[in-house]
Amino acid sequence: MKIAPNSKRSNILSLLDDAYQSRINNLKNSIALAEKAFEISKEISDKECIAKCLSQLSLFHMIIGDFDLSMNMAKEAIENFEELKDEKGIADAKYTIAGALYKTNDFHKGLTYLIDCLATYKKLKDYHNQARVQKSMGTIYEYFGDVKSAMQNYEEAIDSGEKAGDLNLKSNAYNPLSGIYLNQGNIAKAMEVIEESIKLKKETGDTRGLAFALYGRGKIYTKTKQFAEAENDFHNSIKIHEDMGEKLGWAMSHHKLGALYIQMDRLGNAKETLIKALEYSNKNKIILIKFKANFLLHKIAKKENDFELALKYLTQYVEEKESVINDRTAKVIEGYDVISKMQALELDAKAQKEKAEIIEKKKIELDSFFYRISHDLKGPITSMMSLNYIAKIEIKDEAALKFFNEFENQANRLNNILDGLLNLTKMSFNTEATQEIDFKKIIEDCIASYKFLSHYELVEFKIDVDQKIRYKVEWALVNTIIQNLIENGIKYARTENNKPYIFISVKQTSSSIEIKAEDNGIGMDEKTVENIFVMFFRANRKIEGTGLGLHILRRAIERLDGDVRVESEFGKGSTFSITLPK
Incomplete structure (x- = not known):
């Protein structure tokens, strides 16, 4: 089937x-x-x-x-x-x-890849793989000789392993930690940590990991001159590595077993073991074990009074060590360059994030303040306008009416400012459902809504909308943008000896919606263009307005992750170009 x-x-x-x-x-x-x-x-x-x-x-x-x-x-x-x-x-x-x-031995490149991995795993909150990377980074820090950073990474790997609920990840980091304690002379701590690792490896059935843990304990037994126990651990480690096909672990265990045999004065066993390690390392490019094995073989040849052979091994050791150490030093420098750049980027990103959070918090606080104040003032202003309307019906004195008319103008202006502030803050607090945008209808409706403005009947409106546009967002935001573009064009039209026009086009590209509003109005100088989006800024005090229109327009564009550019020349007109990502 x-x-x-x-x-x-x-x-x-x-x-x-x-x-x-x-x-x-x-x-x-x-x-x-x-x-x-x-x-x-x-x-x-x-x-x-x-x-x-x-x-x-x-x-x-x-x-x-x-x-x-x-x-x-x-x-x-x-x-x-x-x-x-x-x-x-x-x-x-x-x-x-x-x-x-x-x-x-290519620490620098390895570290670069690990840093990339760690960033991704942290983003995905993948603790299992974070632990694997942190353990590997600890190993590289050990190669650098930076024990403090190595221990920190091993401890972070243990913490990530606990979060992932994986005992093997914890015990993987215990193995090298034990080695660090051993090198520091803290034998008791080294043994405590490696015994915990062996226990966990047996519990979970991690045979391959157990081989590395036995190797770690064998080093401690060698240090404490418990030679029989050390030999047993190294042999068991080699057997597992051989069964598993683990080349690096096999070579490492042979090298330490050879060193153990030298301490036990079993030179024949030492020579046989180290020659195996050397040949195997040559074949599999395990560079660190190569020069270490050559050095121990040089010591054996000296003990056996074979000075010619001792010189041969010593020469190979010096040449290989020099090559490895020089290469290693260069890679350590390159590695720390990567680390310092990474740390600098992390600090910069953290500072930028904190700054953005503070700014966003202040913006929310300011919007909240404007919303509360505007909402609270709206009622009294509406009442004042109603009382003014009633008073004008009753009062017949022309001098008195003149004052009431001026009062009405100022009340209307204050009401318009409050409407603008409420519209502005609604963009921060309201989230409407998205809908398909009909640009042609929005433009036509906005044009019709401004029939009451001066010069309206003199302005020629030209519209060019790509009918194939498919764009789904909050309708109110797009309406705010179009409305302010049209209102601005009408208010600042140049009527003397001139046929004023406003040309609005909407086009679609593969990645964005392009809105352009062009007019031949009074235009602006360079300094004015720099300030037009500032709240309450008014370019021309003779023309009625609140100084909020273009600020609201920009906020609406920002809400849609868009961009706006302005080109203008005093006495000739202005062009607003808006890009909204799809």
Whole structure:
């Protein structure tokens, strides 16, 4: 029976989940399961599944030390994830590349990838992967010799592991922490931490992780001269690494076992073990173990009075160490350059965020103040206007009426200011449902609503609206923009020896709506243009207004994440160009 594509997709994801879970105790099985999932993914041409399979395979091959194959697979996975816009997928593949880079001594590039990964995982609140990255960053800090930062990252990894509810993530960080305590001479703390790691590894069945924990305890036993216990731990560690196909761990355990045999004065065993480590490291490009093994072989040759062989190993050790240390020093400098840039960016981003939050808070407070004051004053002003209307009916004295008319003008002006402030604050507090915008109808309705203004009958209105526009937002915001453009054009029309016009066009591009309002009115000089969006600014005191219209227009445009540009020349007219993103 043929399996439907959806069933096949479920099968792929199930295989990948099993592969990831079994990586802790059976890497060969993990690779086999991921390869099976990969074949099915290619059969059904599912790009997302192909990318996930490549990402997991690259991780497993990185773990066993097949770094070139791992890097190629990870890069191919990233290409697919980028096309799918899968942030987590990209971060997962970058984590694998980082592992391959720093394990082959390229700390600087590895750190760069890890920083990218950590930013994504923090954004997604993915504590599982945060712990993995923080543990790896701790390892790189150790390479730099920055023990304080290494410990901080290991402790952060433990904290993230607890948040993720994963005991393995915690114990993964315990292993290197124990090594730091050992180097500091705190034997008791080192043993306490490594025993906790071994306990957790056995509880969770993390066989591969157990090998690294046994290696860590073997180092402590070596330090305390408990040689039999140390040898047993190193042998068990090597056996697990061999079964799992873990190249780096195998080489590390052989190097420490060789050092142990030298302390025990078993030079034959030491030589055999270290030659294995050296050959294996040469084959798999494990640079740090190469020069360390050469140094120990030099010590053995000296003890055996084979000075020619001792010189050979010493020369190789010096050449390789010099190369590694010089390269390492350069990468440490580059790495700290990356760290300092990252920290500077984080501090700058934090400062900018705090500043934006303060500004936004003040804006809300100001809007709230305006809204309350405008709302509270609206009632008394309306009552005063009503009383004025009644008084004018009763009063016949012309001198008295003159004062009442002036009172009416000032009351109307104050009422208009209050209306403007209320409209302004409503934009901050009201959220209307979005709807399809009919620009032509809004423009025509706004033009009709201003028939009462002076010069209206003299102005020629020209409209050009792209009828294919599809734009869905809050209707009130678009109406506010169009209304203020038209009102402004009418109020500031130039009528002497001139045929005034207002030309409004609305066009659609692939990414935005472009609104343009052009007139041949009185225009503005450069200084005036700089201030027209300032609240209560009035360019011409002879023309009635509140100084709020263009400020409200700009606020409406900002609410729609848009932009406005103004071109004007005194005595010739103005053009307002507005861009609203779709």
